[in-house]
Amino acid sequence: MCPSVPLPSPCPPGILFPYSSPQLWGRAALQPPVLLPTQRRTFSNNKILVELDTSSGVATMKFKSPPVNSLSLDFLTEFCISLEKLENDRACRALIITSAIPRIFSSGLDIMEMFGKSTEHYAEFWRAVQEMWLRLYGSSMVTVAAINGSSPAGGCLIALSCDYRIMVENPKYVIGLNEAQLGIVAPFWFKDTFVNTVGHRVAERSLQLGLLHPVTEAHQIGLVDEVVPEEKLQEKAAAVVAQWLALPDHARQLTKSMMRKAVLDHMLAHREEDIQNFVKFISKDSIQKSLSMYMEMLKKKKS
Numbered sequence: 001m002c003p004s005v006p007l008p009s010p011c012p013p014g015i016l017f018p019y020s021s022p023q024l025w026g027r028a029a030l031q032p033p034v035l036l037p038t039q040r041r042t043f044s045n046n047k048i049l050v051e052l053d054t055s056s057g058v059a060t061m062k063f064k065s066p067p068v069n070s071l072s073l074d075f076l077t078e079f080c081i082s083l084e085k086l087e088n089d090r091a092c093r094a095l096i097i098t099s100a101i102p103r104i105f106s107s108g109l110d111i112m113e114m115f116g117k118s119t120e121h122y123a124e125f126w127r128a129v130q131e132m133w134l135r136l137y138g139s140s141m142v143t144v145a146a147i148n149g150s151s152p153a154g155g156c157l158i159a160l161s162c163d164y165r166i167m168v169e170n171p172k173y174v175i176g177l178n179e180a181q182l183g184i185v186a187p188f189w190f191k192d193t194f195v196n197t198v199g200h201r202v203a204e205r206s207l208q209l210g211l212l213h214p215v216t217e218a219h220q221i222g223l224v225d226e227v228v229p230e231e232k233l234q235e236k237a238a239a240v241v242a243q244w245l246a247l248p249d250h251a252r253q254l255t256k257s258m259m260r261k262a263v264l265d266h267m268l269a270h271r272e273e274d275i276q277n278f279v280k281f282i283s284k285d286s287i288q289k290s291l292s293m294y295m296e297m298l299k300k301k302k303s
């Protein structure tokens with residue numbers, strides 16, 4: 001998968017797994033038996049809380065960056081560090097991503113990181129956005145987005161990068177890649193991730209119009225896999241994870257890698273060019289003006 005996140009190999013390719021018990025299929029099973037003082041390990045930084053249940057191998061990551069979990073450079077850095085820690089932890093086989101902020105999963109990329117800054121800053125920020133996607137889309141863990149609020153643009157990308165998406169049934173919540181509404185463009189790897197989930201025609205229309213889909217519509221077009229009442233979200237996410245973990249890790253991981261490799265490789269091959277394109281694009285006066293107008297519109301909507 002993504003070279004920055006080496007695929008853990010629980011079993012050499014071609015060697016048959018012991019099929020006797022699903023318990024033996026995970027990375028945790030390859031550790032020598034040790035008595036753990038607790039079954040829960042928690043680590044938290046400013047913007048993200050992570051809890052790993054070492055008995056099930058399932059980690060839950062909660063975004064907690066008020067007011068709207070926007071993806072600032074600091075947030076993305078914490079996100080990547082958390083993903084790397086979990087990826088390297090052989091006790092962890094699955095990750096559920098959700099939000100601790102009411103009504104918002106993530107408001108997407110922090111617009112202030114793309115406004116009025118230096119070209120060096122734009123390049124650093126964009127590299128962090130790329131890194132987040134490479135790690136999440138290329139993760140060998142089972143990843144489930146438990147979407148408990150609106151999730152525009154970069155927030156939607158996080159959900160799209162997971163293996164499965166469950167969204168809370170609420171007529172006020174929306175999800176989609178709405179970049180066009182801001183006068184900006186979803187880069188090719190956002191687009192590829194979207195196309196791989198909903199198909200070309202739906203993606204083409206949705207991206208050109210910058211649509212934010214209400215939950216029911218998102219379900220209909222396959223942008224989310226399931227819709228549940230709020231109180232059922234965690235239970236449902238745990239059940240989905242259990243279903244995916246019931247398969248041998250190596251088979252699932254190799255299949256995931258096969259499905260995603262072309263898109264990951266394409267981005268990696270064009271990574272530096274993509275940064276240059278972003279910096280050039282976002283530095284344009286006309287684009288800066290569009291972002292400024294959009295931020296104004298958000299503020300006006302409040303008053």
Ligand SMILES: CCCCC/C=C\C/C=C\CCC/C=C/C(=O)SCCNC(=O)CCNC(=O)[C@H](O)C(C)(C)COP(=O)(O)OP(=O)(O)OC[C@H]1O[C@@H](n2cnc3c(N)ncnc32)[C@H](O)[C@@H]1OP(=O)(O)O
Nearest residue numbers: 067070107108109110111152153154184187277278281298
């Ligand atoms: C061919 C050449 C192509 C080259 C292309 C190369 C590169 C591509 C170029 C660019 C790609 C960029 C990709 C961008 C991806 C993104 O993710 S852009 C962000 C998109 N996000 C949004 O549009 C969401 C905007 N926000 C909202 O709709 C709402 O805020 C909400 C999330 C639904 C929450 O609503 P509500 O609860 O009512 O809260 P408020 O609106 O009052 O917001 C609270 C404060 O938070 C601020 N804020 C909201 N979102 C963001 C954000 N994304 N970034 C920064 N700040 C945000 C909002 O302004 C409020 O601030 P104040 O309290 O007023 O100070």
